[in-house]
Amino acid sequence: MRETILPRPRRSGCPINLTLEQLGDRWSLIVIRDIMFGNRRTYGELLAQSEEGIASNILADRLKRLTAAGLLTRRPDPGHRQRGIYSLTEAAIQLVPLLAHMAAWGRRHTRPSKELSVRAELLEKGGASLWNAFMDELRHLHLGAPRPARSVLDELQRAYERAVARRR
């Protein structure tokens, strides 16, 4: 049974605080990151391919919350009626610059693994024009907008694969 999620009262009207109230926990942005950069669209994909090993109940909870908050939408898979396909909303797509900055900060001030920071580096070097191209691509993949010429997702994926290959 789908339980209702009781909304917490807002702590203040500060926009930083309100962003934190929606996304300030240890998993919400991980889920969005995986849908966004990993193009994982279903519960099963998100669970099985989770780099951080998210627990199944937490994933279910976050998918519910993020959908309720207007960051994700869920539509049934026509070929498999039990399955839901999750898409980013425009609000979630506009988190691209935020995630890019988080990646850039993490690259500088934590000790990330080499392979996993290749994407972050590319994202940082590409700057706003790359982010915009990526957002256009996400609008195509998630909102049905026309397919743009450039696929940033492919670029990131290829860079990552080169890094993994170089490793050996």
Added chain:
Amino acid sequence: MRETILPRPRRSGCPINLTLEQLGDRWSLIVIRDIMFGNRRTYGELLAQSEEGIASNILADRLKRLTAAGLLTRRPDPGHRQRGIYSLTEAAIQLVPLLAHMAAWGRRHTRPSKELSVRAELLEKGGASLWNAFMDELRHLHLGAPRPARSVLDELQRAYERAVARRR
């Protein structure tokens, strides 16, 4: 007695994840925001002037954690030996663009109060050059760098006060 904080094992080497492991909770960035934008430097100031009403034990815990993580430093107040004065480190100062993006996202996708989003608006419109000026000012206030000509803190504060005055 100061308890030791047991470090959690890292979930993955992804830089976004590592940033989240340090800052992905409901209070850490609020504390940094208040030190950064509100220039609150002591426990008492942070507690009493907290817009969101942080609990005293959570504040104490976060000050410890953030200090251990290298985002804050604590030095004793020469005029009041019990009191600690907290300063941002360079790593924390480099969160300015991240907080600016959080503020911008919150302004667009949540329902912030008008007065409190004035600063966010200014921060967004000012862009990277404003952020850099602000970071220089923070390096002066927290790291002993020379005082820059421009005070972004003053500009933000005046804009906020004008907004509050306009309200009446």
Added chain:
DNA sequence: TCGCTCTACTTGCATATTGCAAGTAATCTA
């Protein structure tokens, strides 16, 4: 149509984190 497998979640329970209220000891002030 029967049974098998797969999948999208739930559920139960232990542990960790949060939040409130109260407490304490060190410091400052008169």
Added chain:
DNA sequence: TAGATTACTTGCAATATGCAAGTAGAGCGA
């Protein structure tokens, strides 16, 4: 030296997280 402040702690209830197991469809092959 007495009283007020301040910088935290502590106790406890409520909530969130994490692990392991369970369940109710749905798809599929015979």
